[in-house]
Amino acid sequence: MAAEPTQQQTPDQYFKGIVKSVLDGGCVVIRGPPRNGPPAERVIALTNVDAPRIGRRQTASGAAATEDEPCAWEAREFLRKMVVGRSVMFRVVNQATTREYGVILLGDNPATAADVALALAEEGLVKCRDNCSDAPLLEAQERAKGAKKGVWADDASTKVRKVTWDVENTRELVERFKGKPITGVIEHVRDGSTVRVMLLPDFIQITLMLSGVRCPSTKLDAQGKPDAKLSEEYACEAHFFTESRLLQREVEVILESSNNNNFVGSVMHPNGNIAEALLKEGMAKCVDWSIAKVTAGPEKYRAAEKAAKDRRARLWKNYKAPVSNIADKDREFTGKVVEIVNGDAIVVKVGKEFKKIHLASIKPPKLEDKTEDGNRTRQKGFRPLYDIPFMFEAREFLRKKVIGHNVQVTVDYVQAARPAQGGDPDFPEKTCCTVVIGGVNIAEALVSKGLATVVRYAADNDQRSSRYDELMQAEDKAIKSLKGMHDKKNKPSHKVNDMTGNLTKCKTFLPSLQRAGKLTGVVEFVASGSRFRVYIPKETCVLTFLLGGISCVRSTRTMPSGDVQKGEPFGDECLLHVKEMTMQREVEIEVESMDKAGNFIGYLWVDGKNLSVHLVQEGFASMHFTAEKSQYGNMIQNAQDSAKAAKTRIWANYTGEEDKEEDAQDEKEVLNEERKVSYEQILVSEVTEDGKVYGCSVKDGPALEKLMDNLREEFRTNPPLAGAYQPRKIEMCAAKFVDNQWYRAKVEKVSGGDVNVLYVDYGNRATIPRTNIAALPATLQQQQPFARLYNLALVSLPDDEEMRSLGVTELRNDLLDQTFNMNVEYRLSGDTYVTLHTVEKKFDVAKCLVEDGLLMVDRKVGRKLASLQKDYMEAQEKAKKAHLNIWRYGDISADDAKEFGAGK
Template sequence: MAPVHKAVVKNVLSGDTVILRGNPRPNGPPPERLLALSNVQAPRLGNKDRDDEPFAFGSREFLRKLLVGKEVSFIPEYTITTTTPTREYGFIITSTGEQVAELGVKQGWLKVRDSKAHGDLEEHEATLDHLHDLEDEARDAKKGMWSTDEDGTRDVSFTFDGDARAFLNKYKGQPLDATIEQIRDASTYRVLLTLPDKTQQYITLLLTGIKAPACKRDNAPESVSEPFGEEGKFFVETRLLQRGVKVLLEGTNGQNFVGSVKHPAGNIAELLLANGYAKCVDWSITLVTGGPVSLRNAEKLAKDKKLRVWRDFVAKEKTNDSEFEAQIIKIVTGDTIIAKTKSGVERKLQLASVKQAPRGVGSTAPGGSSKSRDIKEVGYQFEAREFLRKKLVGKTAHITIDYHKPAQDGYEAKDCATVKIGNNNVAEQLVERGLATVIRHRKDDDNRSHCYDQLLLAESKAQDGQKGVHSTKEQPVIRIVDASENATKSRQFLTFLKRSSKQNAVVDHVANGSRLFLWIPKENCRMAFVLAGIRAPRVGRTPNERSEPLGPEALAFVIEKCLQRDVEIQIENTDKTGAFIGSLFINGENLAVLLLQEGLANIHEYSANESQYTNQLYGAERNARASRKGLWKDYDEEKEQEQQAAAARAASNEPDVVVEAKRQYIDLVVSEYISGHKFYVQVVNADVKKLESLMTELSQYHTSRGGMDGPHKPRVGDVVSAKFTEDDSWYRAKVRRVAGDSVDVLYIDYGNSEVLSTSRIRILPDQFKTLKPQAQEAVLSFVKGPERHEDYGDDSLERLKDLTGGKQLVGIIDARENGALCLTLYDPSNSVSAEASLNLEMVRDGMLLVNSKVRYAAGHQSTIKSLQEAQESARRERLGLFEYGDPSAEDAPF
């Protein structure tokens, strides 16, 4: 009797033929031999050129499920050399000692074949008789191919000729029953799918997300196996060949399919990666159901151990500065930023593995046209920069340097990094919105983002949603008008930009501490902007031009505070170059005030006095002087006071007068009287209504505090909250004099004054300082008269009260003298003419005298003449001041 051998069944070719695999060899795959069962025959399986014989697939399946992957005993009986390949016949015995041929005949899947004896004749005839008896039993029981209930055929396609994408869409995500029929290499299989409708389809399947080394093909003698290719193929064959599995279709590659194979023992792709038989590939890894993390982790294990395909792998060394926290201070382009580390070092970083959306056709940079400084930009670069600006600027981000890009082709060297705010990868968000694309690195290029798979997934989402650069729509066109191109253009914008109290803006560029360039999103315009009320030191425009002291410091301060930040602005006017003048607020703080507090700017008196933030500006500069900050480092207060006193003495005979170039009409009410020709007025405008709200809020503030803030010890010049004696209400006041516990205050919104104890004084919070003082000191133009308590002074005051008290008047501003308004007043119930002015009424009643020596008299001769005629009338009638003489002489006491 022939000797008994042992082997593992590699695969089953048909119901009566198997391939046996011997023990592994050190230098290659184990030996194999084809063995057909003696004395039996199974129906022939079909192929692309012919159909199956009835019950051929069922016969094959019986034997596959019985034997594949199991160790068996076999006895070779004889070999036929006339066939190609040479066919060997024999007997196979299972691990339980059963004859496989007998089992197949008994279950009706094999027919008995009356073959000639190749050994002992009696033993051969006995074997055939036993097989015929088993066949008769199966036929009688209608088992297997003897069944009359089915025809034994299957609906199968051996090639795939349909629409691969449609097939994928139909079955994507559904676990399909399958059998791995052939292993081309460790990551490429021929698979038989059993579809839900019980039809069958052969496909070529590439494992999603991985690629194994290629193996030599039998039909291509010139091909060679790559290192570890055959070993990887054997690794898969021992686990999956002809095993029943589940297949998830996840993509297509031409007429082939990309998918994952699920086996009860695990995912073969992860197993291949972990053992170094394959590498991850970027083009399909994003298709993996459940994400690519598990595949990358498996690959990392093999890299760390330098297994097989990673035997020469050298991991990148981490440097001390490869991971750090930094504040993002500027967005350069749609993929490049500037970050400032905690040590103050600025680093230019490119987002790793992404590149900004390409610029569209027709884009022009600022200043790109010789005729206009307007901006036109086509494409998604503007949106990308704006997204990064809103997401990053001013915030602290976690930076991971992934790789360094050396200088080449005229481009500077760059550090490429992953930037995260919290757990959010900014590059991933940018790509997901279609505002950037992912760089396709070379297969073995490890210089990539450590979140590369997430970037690929984000790009896939953007492509599916046709977002941004993946959209089929026309690219957006961004047009930004330069409102400061010239003075004429800026004046056109000034009218509607002043309508609202505040405008939202973005700081685009900082030229020096007090000159910035802004973008106004609502109006889609760009402008040069100058801070009102201050002057910051200039910065040299070229490296050779010398900067003024503290100019660079002021510039750096504003850049850190404001560059590319969202701000609010109030526009007041324009200058002769087309720049807009006004106030800028960052997080509610006035930038001009901040600069003054740091001693990085000086007060510009004219514009500061015109500003509604006058008190804040002067207060900030006063604090900087007291702290000796910045420009006030060497400030000598006593010397400054001496200079001011000398200047005042020199100007005592020549009062400071600003003549109005154009007569300005204002509506007003008199809020406080000083004498018959001196008083305080409130201009009737929107600020008066704001004052009412402010007073209510101030009262509520102090009521809610319940005295918790305690008395305040003020200094001269401070703006405080004072409790008025007459009605015990709180008002804004300015401290004029302090003597012990007594404080002389001027109520800045009404003009009245009184002396209070410090117990009735409180600190005025900043939110109540934004509205400029509403009471303005004023005098009647072209006249003079006695002060209160002098002869006829009280009479003059009472007459002025009769004419103006409780009335809304119209005033013409003739000049501004030492900060006071020089007014010609009219009662609107009369016509606005020289004869109807209240100034003239006071003179005609003998309560005031004409003062023709005022410096602003030029151009007002007709008005002065009318006043002089009225004065002559009062003299003739001996009214008022003329009752006992002629006080109009130049030596009059007033």
Template sequence: MAQHHKAVVKSVLSGDTVILRGKPRPNGPPAERLLALSNVQAPRLGNASRDDEQFAFGAREYLRKLLVGKEVTFVPEYTISTINPPREYGSILLANGDNVAHLGVQQGWLKVREGKSKSNQDDEAHEQELNELRLLEEEAQLTKRGQWNTDIDGSRQVSYTMEKDARSFLNTYKGKPLDAIIEQVRDASTYRVLLILPDQSQQIITLFLSGIKAPSCKRDNLPSDQTDTTPSEPFGEEAKYFVEVRLLQRGVKVILEGISQGGSQNFVGSIQHPAGNISELLLANGMAKCVDWSITMTTGGPLALRKAEKVAKDKKLRIWKDFVAKEKINDSEFDAQVIKIVTGDTIVVKTKNGTERKLQLASIKQAPRGTGSTAPGGSAKSRDVKEVGYQFEAREFLRKKLIGKQVHVVIDYKKPAQDGFEAKDCATVTLGNNNIAQQLLEKGLATAIRHRKDDDNRSHHYDQLLIAETKAQEQQKGVHSTKGQPIVRIVDASENMTKARQFLTSLKRNQRQVAVVDHVANGSRLFLWIPKENCRLSFVLAGIRAPRVGKNASEKSEPFGPEALAFVTEQCLQHDVEVEIDNVDKTGAFIGNLFIGGNNLAIELLNKGYATVHEYSANESRYANQFFGAERNAKESRQGLWENAQFEDEQQEQQATISKAQEAVLQPRHEYIDIVISDMVSGSHFFVQVINPIEIKQLEVLMKDLTVYYKNRSEPASRPRVGDVVSAKFTEDDCWYRAKVRRVSAEGIEVLYIDYGNSETLPLSRIQPLASQFKSLKPQAQEAVLSFVKSPAKDADYGVECMERFHELTAGKQLVANVDARENGVLCLTVYDPVQSTSAEASINLEMVRDGQAIVTPKVRYAAAYPDIIKSLQEAENAARRERIGMFEYGDITATEDDF
């Protein structure tokens, strides 16, 4: 009696031939055995040089689905050794005892092979076996099963090579799950795959698993006259067996994702199987490694693969048995403020303890500099700059995105000093949830560094960086563009006085210009870039002088020179600012005022005691009173340069008087006045006329007399001085009004109409000295602000909207206001519409806050006297923030009251 054996069917070669696998062995994969079914024959499968016989693939598929991966009982019967290689024949029984050959004949996929018995089986038993098979074959013929079905085409359309361009094939099916059968496992990450396309045609391809690489294996499918002498890599055979028992000749879904390296006809993709992801299983068991070149192609992203690899590394499984984790760098993660952009991939940050650190963005490098670029002073004839390529765009992107912002820094690795370059900390920098390096790559403003396979000195978000670069390449952005490189030309407007004067008119045309501070030389001298005019210039703050700073270590700085330089650098360097240009000096430097966050930098320096007023130039400025007031404040508080100054008794007594007055202000005031709004500066800053019947009548009479008096007068007026009260002819109605001179410049004379609060700049021809009979009536317009609240400046974000809302609430109305305080001649008012109410809960101040058009400023000096009002205002602001009203429509604003 023939001996029965147990085995697992590894694969099916054809409708009548299988490969059986024995039990696993401790020193390697299990033994294999090829077995053909005796007494039956299936149609022959074709190959690249010959076509299939009819129904050959159907017969193979029937047997594959029936047997692959299952444990069976097989009975070897005989071997034919006259063929090469010798072939063994026998019977295969399923777990329930069914004979596989009988089932194949019954289903019409096998034919009976006539002939004498070649086994030890006697002729009678052999004939009985054949008769039983014949009966099953007749049944299949009668019922038209399998290959006996004449109503269907038993052939298939299959390509063993890629007949059309692989890239075109990929573009057609990329990202689409295709039915497939794993025909061969070359190694654990390389397969021979039969794709079943949507039109039911078939394509044989070689598929590399995306994102991973398994150890190579000795080839076992070479022609009989060839042998592979290359040994398998460690764990290669084990990994191959791991895949074979799970995927070989299983039906799966294949997602094509790319072409393999070198532009060959082989593909990269992922395999979907209900039992799990084979790539993740290989990585988690230490049988493969992640590879950078294809991991970004992986459907679903690289994160799951990296996590699986980390599991194996932590456990030191198989190929990671000698793995040593990289030691964590001390102080490797912290928050810091970006204070400078050095290049398109390098920044300087300041940590919370005040330490400055230079960081290079990990795993990226800035775009190359284009041919023809020049640096400032690169030409003997000109100091103009020409920059070709994307370095300028990269620096500008980083500056706009990061300068002055708080970022999170993770040091990924340290690059040692080499080839004359300094050592560098290479880090991942994130702003909120945004990886800055990733954003540079997405815009094509940098390229990813290609690290060696064994190099762990890389960004911990390296995969995302590669994905970002691939996206930019596909969209042909930045350095990946097929267009010519951009060229930026920046003219040096301060090269000399002649050149500076050519720019002066256009720079003065607009009252304020947006600028970027490129460099700070000292507290009052800066170098600016004006984007609109595309020029670079030297800029000096008008009206003040800051202490000089030594040009080198051997040159001594003036007292508080370094402090002034540090203050301006921190406030302004590479920030967007606004400038007002007044004039140029003999060196070509431009003179004017600079505003950062709405604050005049010169006044800030004076308040800190880091500068002194230059009296001659200050008197020519519209900000003269503010300059002198700021310097006086610094003297009184002994700030900076004035810390050791000695004050006169009179000054000390004056300060004591002011202090007593301030203490008195802390008592709540109940001083109600009737007003109308005569002009607006912002949503919380305006001019009012206090309603006094007698004075109103006097003003009406004055205006009539003023019109008559100046109607026919054309006396040549001498140039007025700042602070003079004059008669000015208003542009809109050509009527004469009382006005005060604010500023005298080459552009004209800026005046404030003292009875209404509006202002404009006029030529000298529209100015006349004010006759004495018109000076007796006090100015009717008083400058005022809403108490405890503040709206953005007119030219700031939401400034116009705030003014419009304030206009809706006040225009054409007689209002009631409580004078909460007087600050330097400015009324601090809580304003009510008497038609509505005069309670704190119904004030226009509160309406502005509730509508999201103002923020609460509880730190004003007189706020302590009005706790209930402050509380109501803060509750209104919180409600506006929650409901995203007005300024808060996109969430909480980042600006503070000092920015308004």
């Protein structure tokens, strides 16, 4: 140090103060009584001793950086740990322009206080001046020399720091420490939330901004001191708050990020987190861009800021808490997701109400559609879902994760509508929510995959997601890993061929779609109960698809002119029902034909259900005559019969008279046709109590065996949990038979713990416990039932219960598990009437049973079956004459002549 100026000494008087900082091993800054005026800082250098000079970084004026003198850092650190932040007494001996020289005592009583200079001399960290006459100091120095301490040590020359004043690669340093606490000393406080730190033991000096907070900016006066007039409000108070607690204190620093040449991180003092303390006192505000980086999480920061807002402390003195207009009962609810509107909006069904909600605080992928000159860049035919990068991926992510599932919704805020100049809402009111499924916040999941970005808010804007900080953390990770929209090099593109309304394209595609069989698609739009817009990924095309085989009720429509066309009864209900079932669901379609407008017609399956059959079953549609040519015609007819019997919806006023008229006309047409003979071999698998027969075509045998093998292999690999499946009427399921094997079945009735089922591939019926029922995999539901129901043509069972039972018994004895040649004679009211012959074609089974007096012949017949009926009647006459079975007591047909059509 330079020689002390020779000035008149101050009186022998001690002042008290608090040590703010240490400049080097022999000089301190004390906050205490000034010479004149209010309390101020005083720079006091120890008299009679010289301390090693500590190195300085390069100055802004261009002065080069200097190195430490040997033991300079050790001397400064000894003094820092001894006095910083503590009460001292000091006596000024001499004064200079920038500092004063004197004696500093650590303590409150001059008689017992420790002399700071003496303590330094004892450790050999200062040297006494040549003109020093202080005996205790000189003695202490001699003891240090003898012990070779400090500057008197043999290796003292090696005790020089190598300081890194400027870090070239800030990111590399952050990655090196990876969030681990680093010991450091706060060297300077620039403002309440920015400090300069010396990292130990590597002696790296950095500028650190506190993560997650920002204090008002501090401006300096000409002397380099914070100026309250130039600075922002409360800036000087925040500066003093941080400086008085951290300056030259040893702390732990966690480097969390970097911003330009500055570091962003947390400072942990033994007494607490300074950032949290600043927020609690209202001297700082949370900042969104870095709060997500806080290692300990942002929750305490937000809570501290909220406490300051509630008290309206300092920066929040004019704060007005937002007034929520959301009722408590509407703030949280559970609903089923029925539509993905966009990458940030969904429709949820709550009870019978449909609510459109937006995911709070996120923005979906978007495309800037204007150049710098304001010209639109979107081309004709622009389709946002496919043409905006990542919008399709965002929609698909949400669709696969939540569509059709129940979610928990928490309403965070309602964003008010922003009116346009004309008064109409340019941006309508939005209900912004946090949506959770299975414990996962779907907005956070979107952001983490780079399929959405987080909205930035002003610090005093509380209208944000309740999990905003989690969203920020997710976005930070997505940016670092270059996911989704943050990967500027790899942008997905979707070249989709839109065939809607293009007749030429549709005609070209029709043959390939017909050959393809069942195709997997996604329903993009539901126009009505039977009209859809479907995206086919395999063909990369979008087409209009109409349900075949049914006539569906029409819903209310708004025409292009703006006129509203009122729908048919149950039409709007049907539309909502179908939307909930199919909207944005994965479906299977089977194209059969195309209409003249370019709309494809066929059948659609959702969750294994044929939608045409389902709508007829639910009374939303009736069977169309085109279904008779389809392989699904019988299913649709059976569904319609069931809906009629239950008088469901459109059949509410059904009486049956209409069908009687139709049956009479059909019967008249059938009976006047020419008989045709075309045999098909079937294996009879079941005979019902009313004499009907279930048979499986012999040519379908290999397919049936393969199906059974697949079914049993599936259940061996994935055995079902007993009782987990809840059967519902008409549903396809898997059921055990008496042989304890699994078969395909249809639920006919559920009663308590028992279920009545029909084994669809064999025709058997049984009542079994629920524990023997299981869900049937969708892949095994696609094949139609192999067993078909047939009636024996021209014959019937007698009314007598005993004779009827005998007839059924003989039918079972003659038919079950045997192969016959079957000929379809006619069809009436959806039923198929056949004759069965032995494989050698020697015997007509029904004729033999008539001849044995077990069946009766129906006399109501047209000319095409006259010859066949004549043979049957002759056989019946033989049975009568021999009084066999039903004829044992005579001719019972006399009293029942009208029943068989006699006299008509």
